[in-house]
Amino acid sequence: MMKYEAVIGLEVHVQVRTRSKMFCSCPNRFGAEPNTLVCPVCLGYPGTLPVPNHEAIVKAVRAGLLTHCKIAEVSKFDRKSYFYPDLAKNYQISQYDMPFCTGGYLEIGGGKGFSGQDLAERQVGITRIHLEEDPAKLTHFGKFTGADFNRSGVPLLEIVSEPDMRSADEAYAYLTGLKEIMRYGGIGDCDMEKGQMRCDVNISLRPFGQKEFGTKIEIKNLNSFRAAHRAVEYEMARQAEELDAGHTLRQETRGWNDDHGETYLMRTKEEAHDYRYFPDPDLMEVRLSKEEIESIRASLPELPEAMRRRMVADYGISRYDAEVLTADQDVASWFDRAAAGSDAPKQVANWTISELLRLLGETKTAIADCPVKPEQLASLVALIAKGVINNRIGKDVFAEMFRTGTAPDEIVKSKGLAQVNDDGAVAAFVDQAIAANPAQVEQFKAGNAKVLQFLVGQVMKVSRGKANPQSVVALLKEKLQ
DSSP states (O other): OTTEEEEEEEEEEEEOOOSBOSSSSSBOOTTOOTTOSOOTTTTTOTTOOOOOOHHHHHHHHHHHHHTTOEEOSEEOOEEEEOOOTTOTTSEEEEOSSSOSEEEEEEEEOSEEOTTSSEEOOEEEEEEEEEEEEOOOEEEEOSSOEEEETTSTTOEEEEEEEOSOBOSHHHHHHHHHHHHHHHHHTTSOOOOGGGTSEEEEEEEEEEETTOOSOOOOEEEEEEOSHHHHHHHHHHHHHHHHHHHHTTOOOOOEEEEEETTTTEEEEEEEOOOGGGGOOEEOTTSOOEEOOHHHHHHHHHTOOOOHHHHHHHHHHHHOOOHHHHHHHHSSHHHHHHHHHHHHTOSOHHHHHHHIIIIIHHHHHHHTOOGGGOSSOHHHHHHHHHHHHTTSSOHHHHHHHHHHHHHHOOOHHHHHHHHTOOOBOOHHHHHHHHHHHHHHOHHHHHHHHTTOTTHHHHHHHHHHHHTTTOBOHHHHHHHHHHHHO
16 A cells, blocks of 8 residues: 555535525425425426526635635536436536636644544645536435435535545545535535535545556545545555556446445446536626625635634644634634633633533533523633632532523522632531541551542532632641641
């Protein structure tokens, strides 16, 4: 394997989140009964005329700007002819030589890859992003196939990368980064289980040092990022074995069997001329002014990678914590508000990751429905920093905040949870613990220093967790020594 270099490019389809379909007014909504969100346009009836969806075009431009693409001021739609049961018209309205977006890039790396190895920072080029209509969804039932045209006509972005990736980890990082950007930008939901994001892999091998590409193999039917990672690793090994055996690889399309963990031959690859592209005669050119493009640019959100770097710099958190916090845009926004209002943003990050995300997961609650407000977590962290309560009591307070939405200072006051800092009161708790545990006291005096933690726990138990831990340790050592 080490004598070959992989050359990998990805073709990613992302359904655009819009109110209606690409060329008709049917709702763009997932989950309806099959063939109930249809009309003569998306069913391909003769004589019908498509009308472009302005919202989808704006989001296509947003996707291009978010990935540093050049935006064409003049674009057009083309007909891509092929005959398949999911295509009622026997052609798909797509884009060929004049797409909306060209020549961009996406940054990957800077952390751990999918395999756990460090992944160097680099840019993956984006050749083009074009807008088209999704075909119907086919579901195979053994002896027959069902066609659901609810999906037919849904606006679809095709994002074509340059062949710049060299490993399965880089392909995985590219897909993850692209999904984040599409979701942060409001382009689409990118739920792969719902088919809202789909991926094809183009991969070839060449000897290290060779500039010319090897024979390109396309892998389809990849329904998860993990499947894409496994498929790339398998295909790299398969192609290397074929080349080592002296065989000549041919350009072809292969499927991926996730159960068996292997690719299989589907067909020889079609070329662009097989689709007989030509400009759609029913659709005018799309013209975008510089002012319209700049208006869209002004509405762009902060990108996830830029947000991670800012959080590391401004809040003093680790790269790993920043990745966890920005994995979901709503969680990132929630944390940003909490950290901005705190003098201890690193502790806010720790509480968000360890307690908030845990309770959200256990209760299956979305961050938008979280009872705890960001400002309330900042207040809780402040109470701990001031010594009003300790970390152990803080966890109980946070659990009550999550259950009721009550402010932390109100919970501390109503339940009498304030930390006992008075040395006299703490000393009384220490005396009780020493008197109740004579055997452990003798062990400590005999040189078993580990017993001290047991005695600390006993003091905290007597004080119901309210004694100042630092005072407890100091007074125990003083009295026992």
